[in-house]
Amino acid sequence: MNTPVEGFSKLSKSEKIDWIAANYTQNPEKSKQLLERYWNTDSAIQKLHDEFIENTISNYYLPFAIAPNFLINDKLYAIPMAIEESSVVAAASKAAKFWLSRGGFKTEILGTEKVGQVHFIFSGRTEKLRQFFNEIKSELYSNTASITKSMEKRGGGINDIQLRDLSDKIDGYHQLHCTFETLDAMGANFINSCLEQFAKTLKEKASSYHDFTEDEKAIEVIMGILSNYVPNCLVRAEVSCPIQELNGDNVPSEEFAQKMLQAVAIAQAEPYRAVTHNKGIMNGVDAVVLATGNDFRAVEAGVHAYAAKDGNYSSLTHASIEGDTFKFWIEIPLALGTVGGLTSLHPLVKLALEILQNPTAKELMQIVAVAGLAQNFAAVRSLVTTGIQKGHMKMHLLNMLNQMGATESEKLQLVDYFKDNTVTNASVKEALEKIQSK
DSSP, X not given: OOXXXXXXXXXXXXXXXXXXXXXXXXXXXHHHHHHHHTSOSSHHHHHHHHHHSSSOOSOOOOOEEEEEEEEETTEEEXXXXXXXXXXXXXXXXXXXXXXXXXXXXXXXXXXXXXXXXXXXXXXXXXHHHHHHHHHHHHHHHHTTHHHHHHHHHTTXXXXXXXXXXXXXXXXXXXXXXXXXEOTTXXXXXXXXXXXXXHHHXXXXXXXXOTTOOHHHHOOEEEEEEEESOOTTSEEEEEEEEEGGGOOBTTBOHHHHHHHHHHXXXXXXXXHXXXXXXXXXXXXXXXXXXXXXXXXXXXXXXXXXXXXXXXXXXXXXXXXXXXXXXXXXXXXXXXXXXXXXXXXXXXXXXXXHHHHTTSXXXXXXXXXXXXXXXXXXXXXXXXXXXXXXXXXXXXXXXXXXXXXXXXXXHHHHHHHHHTTSSOOOHHHXXXXXXXXXHO
């Protein structure tokens, strides 16, 4: 029976590997060899990886790919993507090529405001709290001057601090709702530092405020933390072309346009479809966010909250026909950074940003939104024409052959064979067995 371990974090990496292999794997020697095989042979790079997180025992690699031919605001990009799912990069590249000759992608930043909150309990009347807040608001700003100084020099800082009464949800619950501009930094540490100072000032000033009772002076600060819901840190990406140019894999242009509209309408109306529809968008978004060293979990959480902002979970993309023109667009919240964090530490992140021509945070927002829109267009186009499995399973073919233990020669034969045949697990297995029987 396994027993708890004391001081695991203080063990060397080799000792950690020995312990986990001995206690939690069936073949300790084989497990140790596998973990060590994924170490980076460059000791400096490996040291970087070891220090990104705690208790590192190896590296977990994802493919690093390029989707070329993205024309965004008349500028050509090759977009780095880090993802393990078959067909994502191919689909994005196909959509990029499709729109390259049709004017490309147009984007617009709608806002860059980020949010943080101080959550606290106040036992008195909100009117008294509001009077107190109005009197100390200027000190909330001035007491963070040392934190905001360098950010303000670059044009960022604290935008606003508002007092919100949410005592109808939780007895006595109020918050300072704070908005920030962090420019090219994602800004998590900056925002959280400001919030902790706001909380400190709030408590200190309340404890001596002349108009509070003793109970009211004892404001209970629960926490101060940024929010990953950033509905005003928003970017729009769009494609459009005349309907007659909208060919869809042997489906007439007008019929294809109408099917695209109906597919998007279904995703707007039906949450079960909307979740999968938006997951496809996030295939593109997350792959670029991860490749550029940003926090894809934060992006995911904020995006899905935005998809439900009107009370029902719905599609993030939209489509319309205006006259003889087909339009397809997305509006999506993206809090991203191009300085700080992994962007200055991880060698592949630095290379990814270089490939993207060292974008600002605003430019990266636009690139990421385009990747999501392209991915969604490719997926919906397949769904309403040939079906999603035809392309996806062909891209998944090599994974299937690897799982079946096919040799390199067998892979070459079967890739050629399945250019004109339907890929399913059963058909691939049968074709491989035929080759092997000979």
